[in-house]
Amino acid sequence: xxxxxxxxxxxxxxxxGLYSTHPNPRVGCVVVAEGTVxxxxxxxxxxxxxAEVHALRQAGERARGATAYVTLEPCSHxxxxxxCAEALVAAGVGRVVAAMQxxxxxxxxxxxxxxxQAGIEVEVGVLEAEARELNAGFVKRMERxxxxxxxxxxMSLDGRTAMASGESQWITGAPARAAVQRLRARSSVVxxxxxxxxxDGARLTVRGEELGLAPxxxxxxxxxxxxxxxxxxxxxxxxxxxxxxxxxxxxxxxAAEREAAYRAAGHELxxxxxxxxxxxxPALLAELxxxxxxxxxxxxxPRLAGAFARLGLVDEYRIFVAPKFLGSTARxxxxxxxERMAEARALKIRDIRAVGEDWQIVAVPA
Numbered sequence: 162x163x164x165x166x167x168x169x170x171x172x173x174x175x176x177x178g179l180y181s182t183h184p185n186p187r188v189g190c191v192v193v194a195e196g197t198v199x200x201x202x203x204x205x206x207x208x209x210x211x212a213e214v215h216a217l218r219q220a221g222e223r224a225r226g227a228t229a230y231v232t233l234e235p236c237s238h239x240x241x242x243x244x245c246a247e248a249l250v251a252a253g254v255g256r257v258v259a260a261m262q263x264x265x266x267x268x269x270x271x272x273x274x275x276x277x278q279a280g281i282e283v284e285v286g287v288l289e290a291e292a293r294e295l296n297a298g299f300v301k302r303m304e305r306x307x308x309x310x311x312x313x314x315x316m317s318l319d320g321r322t323a324m325a326s327g328e329s330q331w332i333t334g335a336p337a338r339a340a341v342q343r344l345r346a347r348s349s350v351v352x353x354x355x356x357x358x359x360x361d362g363a364r365l366t367v368r369g370e371e372l373g374l375a376p377x378x379x380x381x382x383x384x385x386x387x388x389x390x391x392x393x394x395x396x397x398x399x400x401x402x403x404x405x406x407x408x409x410x411x412x413x414x415x416a417a418e419r420e421a422a423y424r425a426a427g428h429e430l431x432x433x434x435x436x437x438x439x440x441x442x443p444a445l446l447a448e449l450x451x452x453x454x455x456x457x458x459x460x461x462x463p464r465l466a467g468a469f470a471r472l473g474l475v476d477e478y479r480i481f482v483a484p485k486f487l488g489s490t491a492r493x494x495x496x497x498x499x500e501r502m503a504e505a506r507a508l509k510i511r512d513i514r515a516v517g518e519d520w521q522i523v524a525v526p527a
Contacts, residue, residue, distance in 0.1 A: 336517030
């Protein structure tokens with residue numbers, strides 16, 4: 162059988178959950194009997210049936226003796242839904258091909274063991290790299306207790322993000338801004354700093370009309386908006402700022418004062434250690450992971466974005482480059498003081514593509 166072909170289809174199905182499965186992983190499943198696809202499914206949203214259940218339901222009796230291709234090891238524990246390993250056993254499938262083992266300690270091999278115990282042939286590792294990439298945030302949270310951190314930056318060709326006055330709207334065009342909306346929608350958390358909120362009146366919301374998605378996907382994305390997090394060590398942003406008027410938010414600070422005022426306004430104040438009003442960012446990320454955050458999108462000014470870079474907390478940069486010059490007095494991309502060439506931060510560019518009249522660069526630390 163053509164394992165990569167059917168697993169590629171399962172991954173294609175899994176990607177339909179890109180904006181809606183948090184805090185669960187994105188999973189797809191294809192059931193094949195005698196060379197024919199008889200059932201397909203994907204995990205739509207947390208708390209609802211998993212991919213295997215949808216695919217088996219579509220396959221019906223044709224699942225007996227068939228091969229199930231699933232992008233992640235079937236779960237073996239009772240959560241908000243019954244274990245998928247048991248559903249596959251009950252359906253009588255003859256073989257299960259999984260792209261990867263589940264990094265969740267509650268599963269991690271137990272689902273595969275249950276299938277083998279029931280006499281089902283099991284194969285693992287088909288298109289594993291692609292499966293891990295699709296759920297890189299979930300994998301990192303399960304393996305290291307931290308979310309994947311993606312930093313979004315927008316700059317001119319001469320590496321500037323705003324005029325000296327702070328004026329920055331709009332460096333890039335509408336297609337690039339739509340791409341940023343999709344980055345927000347796929348994230349568990351959108352994180353910014355006090356400087357950005359005070360200077361730009363930023364709200365950091367997901368705007369459905371700007372997503373550029375099919376109506377069904379856009380509706381799913383809007384049902385599960387990301388948690389908006391404001392890093393404000395000195396509590397400088399007033400509660401009447403547009404950011405707070407846009408909905409509930411989590412404020413990470415170095416002080417617990419005025420906690421009642423934030424709570425009364427519908428927000429949560431999280432007091433974390435820090436010096437000189439600078440929040441302990443690793444501690445914040447660990448707390449967000451403990452709350453189920455898989456992917457954190459940082460949309461901040463050069464000071465906070467630079468702090469993430471200096472501390473080695475960034476997994477991926479999404480840099481949008483506009484074909485214009487802002488000049489030598491404009492503000493830099495990152496506050497990253499380096500003095501010698503040996504201190505330069507090397508990056509590996511994974512993708513470059515046109516987005517309207519702008520360019521998007523995807524880079525990771527080398």
